[in-house]
Amino acid sequence: MAYVYDSGLEGIEELAAEAAARFAGVNGLDMTVFPSVVALENDIVGRAARLLGGDTETAGTFTSGGTESCLLAVYTAREHARRTRGVEAPELVLPDTAHAAFHKAAALFGLKPVVVPTDPQTYKVRAGDIAAAITGNTALVVLSAPSYAHGVIDPVAEAAAEAARRGVLCHVDACIGGWYLGHLRLAADAPRLPPFDLSVAGVTSLSVDLHKYGYAAKGASVLLFRDAELRRHGWFAHASWPGYPVVNATLQGTKSAAPLAAAWAVLERIGTEGYVDLSRRVHLAAAALAEGVRGIEGLRVLGSPESSLIAVAADGPGIDPFVVADEMRGRGWYLQPQPAFGGSPANLHLTVTAAVAGEETVRQLLADLAEAVGAARALGPVEIDPELVAAAGLLDPDTLTSEEAALALGLAGVGEGGELPERMAPVLAVLQVLPPKLTERLLPELIGRLYT
Numbered sequence: 377m378a379y380v381y382d383s384g385l386e387g388i389e390e391l392a393a394e395a396a397a398r399f400a401g402v403n404g405l406d407m408t409v410f411p412s413v414v415a416l417e418n419d420i421v422g423r424a425a426r427l428l429g430g431d432t433e434t435a436g437t438f439t440s441g442g443t444e445s446c447l448l449a450v451y452t453a454r455e456h457a458r459r460t461r462g463v464e465a466p467e468l469v470l471p472d473t474a475h476a477a478f479h480k481a482a483a484l485f486g487l488k489p490v491v492v493p494t495d496p497q498t499y500k501v502r503a504g505d506i507a508a509a510i511t512g513n514t515a516l517v518v519l520s521a522p523s524y525a526h527g528v529i530d531p532v533a534e535a536a537a538e539a540a541r542r543g544v545l546c547h548v549d550a551c552i553g554g555w556y557l558g559h560l561r562l563a564a565d566a567p568r569l570p571p572f573d574l575s576v577a578g579v580t581s582l583s584v585d586l587h588k589y590g591y592a593a594k595g596a597s598v599l600l601f602r603d604a605e606l607r608r609h610g611w612f613a614h615a616s617w618p619g620y621p622v623v624n625a626t627l628q629g630t631k632s633a634a635p636l637a638a639a640w641a642v643l644e645r646i647g648t649e650g651y652v653d654l655s656r657r658v659h660l661a662a663a664a665l666a667e668g669v670r671g672i673e674g675l676r677v678l679g680s681p682e683s684s685l686i687a688v689a690a691d692g693p694g695i696d697p698f699v700v701a702d703e704m705r706g707r708g709w710y711l712q713p714q715p716a717f718g719g720s721p722a723n724l725h726l727t728v729t730a731a732v733a734g735e736e737t738v739r740q741l742l743a744d745l746a747e748a749v750g751a752a753r754a755l756g757p758v759e760i761d762p763e764l765v766a767a768a769g770l771l772d773p774d775t776l777t778s779e780e781a782a783l784a785l786g787l788a789g790v791g792e793g794g795e796l797p798e799r800m801a802p803v804l805a806v807l808q809v810l811p812p813k814l815t816e817r818l819l820p821e822l823i824g825r826l827y828t
């Protein structure tokens with residue numbers, strides 16, 4: 377119920393594989409030598425623009441994924457702010473629910489993240505709080521449609537209006553939900569959805585991943601801009617060297633056209649009607665799943681999901697969601713643990729895709745979940761030694777040595793070897809009570825052991 381997006385349609389994977397194989401050697405580095413990459417990209421960007429509120433001015437770029445789209449949105453805004461407004465100390469205003477990719481962008485491109493807390497009931501940012509966070513140095517405001525963690529849509533119209541009022545760019549991160557929501561609203565029996573796309577006044581860029589609800593092979597996303605004039609600020613051109621003149625629209629230099637060709641083929645094959653149908657099925661399944669979860673004693677759904685993503689938390693102290701995740705894994709399901717953060721308690725994330733949208737699959741998942749909750753209740757929550765937490769709180773992530781990190785991980789139940797424990801609840805329990813900066817120091821140590 378995470379990471380994998382499967383249309384469940386016959387022949388899609390084979391089609392993507394064949395297209396990718398035929399284009400694996402085509403190099404998107406030089407679009408003047410390989411006109412096919414321009415043709416495919418224009419087709420894909422045009423399709424995304426028509427779906428998501430673009431007009432004849434809309435411009436776009438095909439990227440390798442959501443993270444690259446988010447990185448380029450931020451980089452473009454930074455350059456735009458520097459060149460058009462003389463901003464030298466750029467800031468990035470974003471809700472605390474925005475995807476980690478934006479923090480990566482801020483770190484890579486030297487922007488100061490200005491994090492705006494979201495409403496602890498709805499998990500949406502308030503437009504007034506966004507307005508209050510904007511300064512003369514704000515290069516970009518980011519909103520999610522929907523957010524990954526809770527599947528809710530920020531108040532795009534209201535917040536984008538605040539950004540526009542201050543002359544600031546506004547990016548809608550529709551990486552995960554854009555393709556799904558855009559098609560769902562075309563269904564005859566579509567639910568009411570708030571406006572979230574480029575048609576909203578003040579929205580200046582939008583990212584939408586094809587390797588999620590476009591069911592394309594991995595390595596496919598689109599970044600749309602209100603026009604080519606804005607897009608050009610993110611392109612890198614270099615002529616001051618003795619080699620070929622360089623123009624890069626994305627982060628890579630040489631880039632295989634395989635993901636582009638695979639995405640193009642899958643989009644053509646599934647088509648608008650096909651996506652509307654897949655989105656409807658996902659919508660119905662997600663609604664049934666959320667309803668079913670609410671019916672399981674000891675569980676609750678966080679917020680009111682407006683998309684295909686559901687966050688399931690414990691309703692009361694007796695059940696540890698991470699123990700439920702371990703129990704579900706034993707039953708063949710992967711539910712993604714989301715540690716407690718701010719107003720969001722520890723919970724499990726479920727991404728509903730077409731392949732798991734069948735009635736029988738939903739029924740089976742709910743039955744297994746009810747059983748897993750029973751088992752988790754019997755086992756009880758993971759107990760953490762408060763002295764351990766207190767001691768960990770004294771560690772300084774900036775000066776922590778690898779030996780001390782190993783010691784800290786040992787206390788969390790992770791041995792020196794590369795293998796992760798079968799049951800992750802005890803590890804996650806420790807990680808989520810540590811200060812986030814310390815966790816961020818420990819995670820690379822933990823994952824580094826897998827790569828020998």
Ligand SMILES: Cc1ncc(COP(=O)(O)O)c(C=O)c1O
Nearest residue numbers: 441442443475477524549551552
């Ligand atoms: C809202 C949102 N933005 C950005 C990303 C990053 O996308 P990717 O994992 O394709 O780099 C994701 C991934 O799930 C996402 O959900």
